[in-house]
Amino acid sequence: MALNIKVDLENCYAINTLSKDQKLRSFETVLKTGERMILGINISDKMHPIIPNVYNLSFGPLDDASLIDDKAKLDHQDHSKVFSTIILSGLTFLKSNPSEYLGIDGSCNARAYLYYRCICNNLAYLSRFFRIYGIKYYVRILRDFGQEMAFDWDDITADPCVIKEDNRLPYEKLYNYFIFNARD
DSSP, X not given: OOSOOOOOTTSOOOOEEOSTTSOEEEEEEEBTTSOEEXXXXXXXXXXXXXXXXXXXXXXXXXXXXXXXXXXOOOOBSOHHHHHHHHHHHHHHHHHHSTTOEEEEEOSSHHHHHHHHHHHHHTHHHHTTTEEEEEEOOTHHXXXXXXXXXXXXXXXXXXXXXXXXXXXXXXXGGOOSEEEEEEOO
16 A cells, blocks of 8 residues: 555546446556556445435445445555545535535555545645544444454544644544545
């Protein structure tokens, strides 16, 4: 995984809209091997069960049934361009749906860390377009269940926290869900 991602909404792959409601999109990326691959971006039809007006955004390679494998590990030639494309797609959707939020789930601790670092490293730029929040909640308990990690039960909540430049969290206290809303 690349940790030095530089988001630039002017440097994105061409996005194909696959549904009228703009909830399913795709783009072609290039892997380090030179192989070209279609990645999908999907916005869930169902609202998050705990957080109102939040819809999950997933991304990854598309299978033959147009389902996204959001756990795939890919080595892109340009990680920054891939993440910029995903973020631009999300921003386009949010501009058309200003009362809604998009959520991105770090499906494992390593991905949550990647997303957190990407957000922190690009926070000044991203904050021009989005209000950004991190959430620590029950998924962390399920993900780490059975490991010898001691939980601070007061630290596991479904309350959105504004992510700030001066508020870097240690790995064991990371947010595992990130939500975005478009600025006016």
